[in-house]
Amino acid sequence: MSVGFVGLGNMGGRIARRLAGAGHRVLGHDPVPGAAERAGATPAAGLAEVARTADVILLSLPDSRAVEAVVLGDGGLLAHARAGQIVVDLSTSAPATTRRIAALLDAEGACFLDAGVSGGAAAAERGALTLMAGGDRAALDRVRPLLETFAQRIFHLGGPGAGHSAKLLNNFLNAVSLAATSEVMIAGRKAGLDPEALLEVLNASSGANWATANRFPHIVRGDYLEGGLTSALMTKDVVLYVDHLRELGVPSLNAAGPLASFGLAANLGYADQISNRVVDAIGDVAGGVRVHEKQHGEQED
Structure with a gap:
């Protein structure tokens, strides 16, 4: 199968390199x-x-508007769609938009798969991403060998939009854990607790989560794992989550925290930096605290 790729930025570029490295000619x-x-x-x-x-x-684009422009815009993919063609959207998009695009491409004999991506830049480089896919299972099976060049686990969740729905739910939990853990780590610093010792306690206790286990062991040493999801994109994803829950008729009672946290980060100049920098934004308003730096008055061990 000949492969096309639209959107070669932070994630798309890494995924395309995996495809090219596996011997595929990527346009x-x-x-x-x-x-x-x-x-x-x-x-x-x-x-x-x-x-x-x-x-x-394959599409790797910032949001639903960008996907709509590429697929539905003048001279876009829909205008040239043909029977048997498969479009795989790796973006984080609104499920309602995904279902509409899938129906339009289906009418032309093409197939649209939504495949939300999780794992970040490092996993993309290793070919260890997780994909949450929605759409026709037979079409997914056709492209599975291609997807396996950059994804370690591929889940089929259901019809069109199911993959993007799962991605929004997952990203919301990611946002909550990262924002809440950042707040706790700054509070611990101001309480005089050693960050690495506090993190060890959290990971051995009921407060353990993805951020405590996979992000902060690096952050407390000054490594923010640059190259991943930015604060601006994290805010966008949480807004998409809230919109999705409104459509589903489910109350969104816990979105205020991450929206405030990543909104703060964006307004303090971290919008286009990795979302892990939200801990610095919270530290800024707490008096210039950094979890990986010795604070005033602290003694070296």
Whole structure:
């Protein structure tokens, strides 16, 4: 199968390099000059060339609006769709938008799979991402060998939109745990607790979560795991989650915390930095606290 890739940024570029490294010729399109070449892809003249050439097209875009523009815009993928073509959306998108796009492509004989991605930049480079897929199972099975070049685990959740729904639910829990753990770690610092000792206690106790187990062991040593989801994108994902729950008729009672935390980070200049920097934003308003630095008056061991 010939492969097209639209969106070769932070995650898309890493995924495209995995595909190219596995021997696939990838035709890439991105508005940033040189992005295709850096990702090991052959640059396309435009979306129309990707749509006409590729049997499978992967999208890695910032949000639903960008996906709509690429698929439904003038000269977009829908205008050139053909029977048997498969479009895989790796973006974090609104499930309602995903279902609408899937129906439009289905009418042209093409197939749209939503495949939410989890694992971050490091997992993308290792080929160890998790995919949450929605759409036709047979189409997913056709492209599974391709997806397995960058994903270690692939879950089929149901029809169109199911993958993106699962991704929003997962990202919300990620946002809650990261924001809450950041607050706790700053509070512990101001209480005079050693961050590494506090983290060891948390990971041995009922407060353990993904952030305590996988993020803060690095952050307390000054490594923010740069290259992952930014604070601006995390805020966008939480807003999508709230909208999704409204559509489902489910009360969203716990979104205020992460919205406030990542909104604070964005307004303090961390919008385009990795979301792990939310701990620094909280530390800023707590008096310039950093969990990985000795504070005034502390003695070296």
